[in-house]
Amino acid sequence: MNLKELKELIEMLKDTDISEVEIERSGVKVRLRKGGDVTYHPAMPRMDYPPSAIIAPVVSETPAAATPAEKAAEPATSNQTKVTSPIVGTFYRSSSPEKPAYVEVGAVVKKGQVLCIIEAMKLMNEIESETAGKIVQILAENGQPVEYGEPLFVIEPA
């Protein structure tokens, strides 16, 4: 999508009753809202950049801590289980910024193994896995505030 196409799109939008339109092309998604900001974010994750650099926050008016139903991606198979947050706090993938993440997608974990840290009231709480299995998805982002019940990981039990 180039600037010319974008300008044409904006012009078209002006003359219609449409208030919001989202277009996806060549790995780039564009959402236009009348009276609002334009945001870009990739439709699919790109392997050559670290995830946090690509994903720009989507401009919206929904509250910062969304309900679990809005945030969760549905697991593909029925025996997969979700690990949800047992407390309110801030989610961290590793014990400190310099250390590597406790788990990545594909990691095989044992029951009781630490999956992440949730910081609450200045205390670092290690969140342990209830089951042995494989990490299929990581649903929360590093540094994200999480509420009770917020989905964090999808695990395929062993």
Place this chain on the structure above:
Amino acid sequence: MFKKILIANRGEIALRVIRACKEMGIKTVAVHSTADANSLHVRFADESVCIGPPKSADSYLHVPSIISAAEITDAEAIHPGYGFLAENSSFAEVCNSTGIRFIGPSPESIKLMGDKAKAREMAVKAGVPVLPGSNGVVTEESSAIEIARELGFPVIVKAAAGGGGKGMRVVMAEADFANAFVMAQAEALASFSNADVYIEKYILQPRHIEIQIMADEKGNTVYLGERECSIQRRHQKLIEEAPSVIVDEGLRKRMGEMAVAIAKSVRYRNAGTIEFLMDEDRKFYFMEMNTRIQVEHPVTEMVTGIDLVKEQIRVAAGEPLSFSQDSVRVSGHSIECRINAEDPEKFTPSPGTITAFNPPGGLGVRVETAAYTQYVIPPYYDSMIAKLIVHAPTRDEAIMRMERALDEFIIEGVKTTIPMHRKILEDPDFRKGDISTKFMERYNTPAK
């Protein structure tokens, strides 16, 4: 002024605080258990944080979850509402030490006035009449009976850490004293983890009259008139009104000034209520102080025109009171009915789905509720559906307005106490204002 406030409560009071914040341009954070995910207070707040599973102990009473929720949302202050953590001095301390402003009095005031025996001592020191009784806690039955004899029966044995009608035993005659004393201690231990009890003279036909006070950070303390809350069942208030039929200007001034004296003596800040018991001769005695905004605060708002919750927020933000003692006027008459999801005769809880909900309207009618059609009343919390408040120029007109409003209030799917409220309002003694805390006994069904 605060930019964002977290409301550590649920139901109608959470909505009440959210409304005040919105009108002041303050962002709101609602916290909720999983059972309350579809609540109105969650819906109308700017942000919400789920803090735990349904049980209160794991959610609305769980201090770490609430503080953590305030941290991740950058809330600058917490309004505790009433009940839950509103009178928990440790919670207030944790808030303050975490740099979050607790909207209410200091932890020390909460602790002091929360100890019923100490509160009595403070009242005595402030020159306020108290019911004759033991000076503080009595542990030995032998000294207790001596005190009871001196006071003259009937007496009441009360839990020092108590409230809400628990840990209390009325003793009509000496023969019943020993047993009642031990039972009261046991109940106090079970309900409040504290077996301390004290003894008071018991008035047979008392009226419950309470005074609303508000104090700012500079110590300016103003009384905002009285509320009469004599219509109670098992120490749970059913109907409240302002002003009281038997309180005239002079009595209001005397009681108000006493209330202010008590508040000042403990350097009280923010909203508070001093409860008095009044006997048939209009002699009043200090009972206890409630260090929070109360359920029945709307009737005071209706007769004074002052938004008490906004005032709480302003005071907590360091602003001076927006009124003075001279500017407060009590005008007209206001009545509130607490409508609960309970059987109107047995008062057993009736949770479930409200299939139809249509609150009344019209001039002088105010409804405070978080219920709506298809709302499922959870079984984990209190059974209040709504507070119905009316305001009219006279008490007679207020009663007519309340009857009219109750007739219009459609709540289907659960049992409600509306039929009981109608019965009370029709009662000739109620209409005359001839009431006391014994009023509801006339509806007790005789034992089979």
